[in-house]
Amino acid sequence: MSTMAVPDVAVAPVDEGFWTRSRKVGLTLLALGLLAAVLFGALATDQQARFTLSDDAAGAALEINGTIGAILFGIIAIAAGAALLAGVPKRWFLPVLAAGLVGFVLSFLCWQVSAAPAGQNFMPLVNIIRGTFILALPLIFGALAGVLCERSGVVNVAIEGQLLMGAFSGALFGSLSGSVWVGLVAAAIGGAFISLLLAVFAIRYLVDQVVMGIVLNLLAVGVTGFLYERLMQTDAEKYNSAPRFSNWEIPLLKDIPVLGPALFRGNIFLYLGLLLVLVIHIGLFRTRWGLRTRSVGEHPTAADTLGVKVLRVRYRNVLLAGVVAGIGGASYTLALYSFTKNMIGGKGFIALAALIFGRWNPTGALLAALFFGFADQLATYLGAINSSIPSQFLAMLPYLATILAVAGLVGRVRAPAADGKPYIKG
Amino acid sequence: MSDPTPQSGSPDKEPASEAQAAQNALGNTEQAESATEPTRPASSKPDPEAEPKPSLGRLFLDNLWAANTFTVTLLSLVLAIVVGAVLMIVSDPDVLHTYTYITARPADAFNASWTLVSEAYANLFKGSVFDPEAFSGWLNGSNGWQAVLAPISETLTYTAPLVFTGLAVALAFRGGLFNIGAQGQATIGVIMAALAGFLLPLPPGLHLLVAVLAGALGGALWGFIPGILKARAGAHEVINTIMLNYVATYFLTWLIVQNGVQDPTRTDAISKAVDNSAQLPRLLGDNLRVHAGILLAVVATWAVAWLLNRSTLGFELRAVGANPDAARTAGISVTRTYILIMVFSGILAGLGGSNMVLGSTASALTPLVVAQIGFDGILVALLGRVKPWGVLLAALLFGALQAGGNRMQSYSGISLELVTVLQALIVIFIAAPALVKAIFQLRAARAARLQTSLAKGW
Numbered sequence: 001m002s003t004m005a006v007p008d009v010a011v012a013p014v015d016e017g018f019w020t021r022s023r024k025v026g027l028t029l030l031a032l033g034l035l036a037a038v039l040f041g042a043l044a045t046d047q048q049a050r051f052t053l054s055d056d057a058a059g060a061a062l063e064i065n066g067t068i069g070a071i072l073f074g075i076i077a078i079a080a081g082a083a084l085l086a087g088v089p090k091r092w093f094l095p096v097l098a099a100g101l102v103g104f105v106l107s108f109l110c111w112q113v114s115a116a117p118a119g120q121n122f123m124p125l126v127n128i129i130r131g132t133f134i135l136a137l138p139l140i141f142g143a144l145a146g147v148l149c150e151r152s153g154v155v156n157v158a159i160e161g162q163l164l165m166g167a168f169s170g171a172l173f174g175s176l177s178g179s180v181w182v183g184l185v186a187a188a189i190g191g192a193f194i195s196l197l198l199a200v201f202a203i204r205y206l207v208d209q210v211v212m213g214i215v216l217n218l219l220a221v222g223v224t225g226f227l228y229e230r231l232m233q234t235d236a237e238k239y240n241s242a243p244r245f246s247n248w249e250i251p252l253l254k255d256i257p258v259l260g261p262a263l264f265r266g267n268i269f270l271y272l273g274l275l276l277v278l279v280i281h282i283g284l285f286r287t288r289w290g291l292r293t294r295s296v297g298e299h300p301t302a303a304d305t306l307g308v309k310v311l312r313v314r315y316r317n318v319l320l321a322g323v324v325a326g327i328g329g330a331s332y333t334l335a336l337y338s339f340t341k342n343m344i345g346g347k348g349f350i351a352l353a354a355l356i357f358g359r360w361n362p363t364g365a366l367l368a369a370l371f372f373g374f375a376d377q378l379a380t381y382l383g384a385i386n387s388s389i390p391s392q393f394l395a396m397l398p399y400l401a402t403i404l405a406v407a408g409l410v411g412r413v414r415a416p417a418a419d420g421k422p423y424i425k426g
Numbered sequence: 427m428s429d430p431t432p433q434s435g436s437p438d439k440e441p442a443s444e445a446q447a448a449q450n451a452l453g454n455t456e457q458a459e460s461a462t463e464p465t466r467p468a469s470s471k472p473d474p475e476a477e478p479k480p481s482l483g484r485l486f487l488d489n490l491w492a493a494n495t496f497t498v499t500l501l502s503l504v505l506a507i508v509v510g511a512v513l514m515i516v517s518d519p520d521v522l523h524t525y526t527y528i529t530a531r532p533a534d535a536f537n538a539s540w541t542l543v544s545e546a547y548a549n550l551f552k553g554s555v556f557d558p559e560a561f562s563g564w565l566n567g568s569n570g571w572q573a574v575l576a577p578i579s580e581t582l583t584y585t586a587p588l589v590f591t592g593l594a595v596a597l598a599f600r601g602g603l604f605n606i607g608a609q610g611q612a613t614i615g616v617i618m619a620a621l622a623g624f625l626l627p628l629p630p631g632l633h634l635l636v637a638v639l640a641g642a643l644g645g646a647l648w649g650f651i652p653g654i655l656k657a658r659a660g661a662h663e664v665i666n667t668i669m670l671n672y673v674a675t676y677f678l679t680w681l682i683v684q685n686g687v688q689d690p691t692r693t694d695a696i697s698k699a700v701d702n703s704a705q706l707p708r709l710l711g712d713n714l715r716v717h718a719g720i721l722l723a724v725v726a727t728w729a730v731a732w733l734l735n736r737s738t739l740g741f742e743l744r745a746v747g748a749n750p751d752a753a754r755t756a757g758i759s760v761t762r763t764y765i766l767i768m769v770f771s772g773i774l775a776g777l778g779g780s781n782m783v784l785g786s787t788a789s790a791l792t793p794l795v796v797a798q799i800g801f802d803g804i805l806v807a808l809l810g811r812v813k814p815w816g817v818l819l820a821a822l823l824f825g826a827l828q829a830g831g832n833r834m835q836s837y838s839g840i841s842l843e844l845v846t847v848l849q850a851l852i853v854i855f856i857a858a859p860a861l862v863k864a865i866f867q868l869r870a871a872r873a874a875r876l877q878t879s880l881a882k883g884w
Binding site (some may be wrong): 227 | 534604659677839850853857861
């Protein structure tokens with residue numbers, strides 16, 4: 001994206017004297033660390049901040065004095081920032097940055113947990129991790145749908161609509177048939193239906209893909225909302241009482257401390273989502289399909305010259321994206337809640353943000369989705385302990401992070417070169 | 427962004443006559459026909475297939491079925507209405523039941539469907555344009571003249587904010603930027619306008635002026651951010667405006683419940699009400715909701731048309747939109763233009779936002795005070811073919827759908843969501859003229875110009 005900058009503003013070259021990107025990031029981190037050590041340290045109380053390795057206050061825990069913890073972790077962030085400022089080898093950049101950010105977050109948490117009302121000075125890590133994954137799940141599916149679409153050169157702003165349609169048809173047909181599996185297939189088809197519209201209009205009729213995505217989101221909101229009011233509200237028993245997947249415990253893995261109860265006692269969607277990340281990552285970078293997809297997304301003319309059927313690849317990928325997003329939508333209605341109007345509520349756009357933040361990369365998208373899910377879960381947690389931080393500001397975090405990423409402050413992001421450009425064989 | 431290939435069929439390249447046709451496309455059918463008629467013979471003269479000397483009437487009929495902007499727009503409307511009817515039928519269990527014995531008594535299914543659909547659409551019309559019952563009631567004195575004008579008043583009330591957001595999106599489009607952030611800009615606009623409306627103790631006329639300007643300022647600020655990020659860092663405005671929409675929404679939900687903003691007598695999320703001195707005056711008495719916002723909207727349309735077509739900035743803006751590289755070579759500062767486009771676009775969206783709280787739709791901030799005007803504005807801009815007066819007419823159509831949808835919901839029990847479906851469908855069909863052409867077997871005349879190719883990458 002940023003390489004497509006307005007050309008009279010030269011794209012910042014990698015080497016621009018002393019103030020390289022790594023140093024700027026270092027300076028920012030240093031400032032954040034100072035803020036953490038001084039401000040969080042001052043605000044934290046002398047209570048012990050407990051990070052328990054369980055679902056509640058009981059069990060083993062990491063314990064630290066609030067003030068000391070806030071200052072200590074702040075100093076870690078300062079040290080990481082200083083290291084980046086002093087200059088570190090390139091391959092150390094990411095680990096040092098990560099360490100610094102983790103220090104900052106922990107310093108913040110020490111302040112918050114120690115300042116919580118008496119008796120609530122603990123943070124149940126298992127609970128937090130599980131919540132993070134549950135909240136990140138639709139984002140993971142959505143972002144993967146984005147990866148599939150955009151790597152082949154079709155901008156997918158319709159993720160929201162695909163998730164919503166998947167959730168709706170999963171609920172509807174799951175209820176009618178009484179079978180979760182029918183619901184799951186119907187959800188995949190529902191998502192693929194929105195995708196089909198996107199593909200036909202973007203590829204066949206050359207409609208602007210962003211425009212089409214926006215309009216399809218509205219269409220999905222309208223159609224599902226309309227049918228919800230007409231069918232599901234009048235007869236919820238018949239149309240909106242889909243069966244739900246029960247949780248599957250994975251033998252052995254479920255006994256791993258912390259991660260076991262958090263991750264390996266989940267439902268099918270959790271495993272499917274994580275598996276899909278792996279499959280799509282390998283598929284994209286290790287198989288013939290992936291090579292073709294990427295070549296079509298980067299340089300369709302060259303791919304066409306080599307005999308790749310550009311339009312066919314695009315159709316297939318866009319439809320696959322719809323299937324993935326549709327299943328993601330079903331992770332709501334076939335596992336957690338019954339369908340309500342506009343129930344995705346902007347998650348599709350956070351998924352888009354995760355896709356961009358994760359640099360159009362399945363693994364990156366997973367990490368971004370987890371980060372956004374964590375921010376979401378943290379907002380819930382802080383609300384529960386009556387934090388002074390308004391939850392709305394935490395909810396803004398994914399969006400602000402994406403703006404910073406796109407503006408080039410947190411590393412350069414670049415979309416596939418042919419993303420959004422219709423291919424006309426000539 | 428720096429895609430060097432000029433975008434074929436960009437709106438700028440359409441000749442003036444096309445603009446004329448687009449403007450008339452949504453208006454009164456008779457008017458539009460008479461207005462577009464004279465332009466047709468000229469355009470089809472070079473057509474080798476044309477008869478040597480066809481009569482004017484024959485030529486007119488030929489062109490009526492050709493794929494021009496007007497015909498495509500009208501047929502898109504028809505298609506959307508048909509799909510809407512199908513949705514109504516399949517979602518009504520009673521009507522659907524008559525289809526189970528359609529082979530035995532087809533009339534049942536037909537009648538039931540017809541009653542359902544025609545009543546719903548009749549209510550849509552009665553709620554937005556003209557209600558014969560209210561008219562006859564006025565003639566025999568059972569209700570006042572207000573009831574006759576009520577549908578129009580409702581339509582205009584919903585139209586006003588859509589004109590502003592539609593213009594905001596259209597203006598940015600003409601400069602080559604896709605402003606999806608009208609929603610966020612309107613949100614910040616509504617916040618600023620409301621704050622000025624209940625925090626500042628000012629005399630009547632001045633108070634309104636300040637509140638409106640505050641809304642514009644809020645929108646300008648929220649437009650400036652993606653503008654400067656685009657110009658300085660090359661960050662794509664589509665992504666940033668999407669993200670800023672949500673930031674604005676969360677900011678609004680946070681702000682409403684703060685001390686000094688929240689209505690002290692309420693516990694739910696609602697702010698204090700805007701002072702009377704800061705409210706836009708109603709035009710037709712207190713019983714009808716239409717307010718001065720619609721007049722502002724017409725003025726804004728004129729101003730944007732002037733800005734685009736007559737001013738230096740408008741020329742630079744269109745040049746940058748058509749081809750940034752060429753514009754730069756010609757000495758136009760592309761970065762400056764991008765920032766200005768987004769600021770102006772934000773001002774318009776902010777004004778749309780202030781309409782929502784200073785007009786008659788609401789007088790206090792709530793989490794949903796801006797409704798969907800920003801997203802609807804995108805559809806309005808596309809339907810209006812990104813031309814100022816076209817946007818005004820498109821907003822009128824959308825306003826009418828909204829107003830009629832309310833009546834359809836309360837009288838026929840058809841959910842308001844159907845209006846969203848209709849709006850989305852109209853724009854989908856408009857955006858793909860080739861599809862409409864294929865469905866109705868339109869002649870291919872002037873089809874090349876109808877290619878929607880606003881396409882660009884991230």
